[in-house]
Amino acid sequence: MTDTQIGAFLRECVVYEEDSEEGLDLDALYGLYISWCVLGNKIPVPDSAFRTSIRLNGVKHHKRDGNRYYPGLRMVGDAARDYVLNSVPEAYEVSVPPVPLTDDDEALPAAV
Template sequence: MAQSQFDRFLTEATYQDPETGTTLSRDAFYGLYTSWCNVPQETPQAEHAFWDAMAKLVDPGNPLRMTGPAAADYILTSYPALV
C-alpha cells in the first residue's frame, strides 16, 4: 500500500523525542506541514483533512519535533530576520 502524503510528512519532517517532553504547538505543526509541501512543491491538503489525519496517525503521548528541509523552510519563513 502506498504511503499517504500525511504518512510521508510525518516520516520526513518529524521525529519522536520523548526525552524533552515538549512537542510542536498546533500552529507550528501545521506550519511545518505547509513548509514540507512547499519544499517539493506539493499541494497541501485542506487544514481539516490534515487535523483529521493527524488525530489518527499521531499518538498525543509521543512528543514530536521537526527535522529536515521542511524544518529549515519553516524556521526561515517564520523568522525572516534570520535570513
C-alpha cells in the first residue's frame, strides 16, 4: 500500500463539494475503496491503514453519532456504481399462491 494508491483512489472516485452538507461515512468510503480495488485488481489495505492514508491525503473527518463522517465527499465513477449495486440488500423472495383453475380455463398439458 502506498499513499499514491489512496491518492489515485481519491482522485478517481470522489469529488469534494465544499458547500454541501452531504458526505460519506467511513464505512461507505472504505466500501467504495474496496470496489475500486476489486475493479482495478488491486490489493486493498486494512481499514486502519486506509484511515491513516486518507488523513495524510488531506481528507478531514468529523464525528457524527460516534462515527467518522467526511462532509462534502460524493462518490463518482465505476467504483461508485459497483459499490451501490453491491450494497443493495437482497430482494425478498415473494411467494405467489397458485391461481385455481375454473371450469372455463383449459388445463395445461402435463410435462413429459
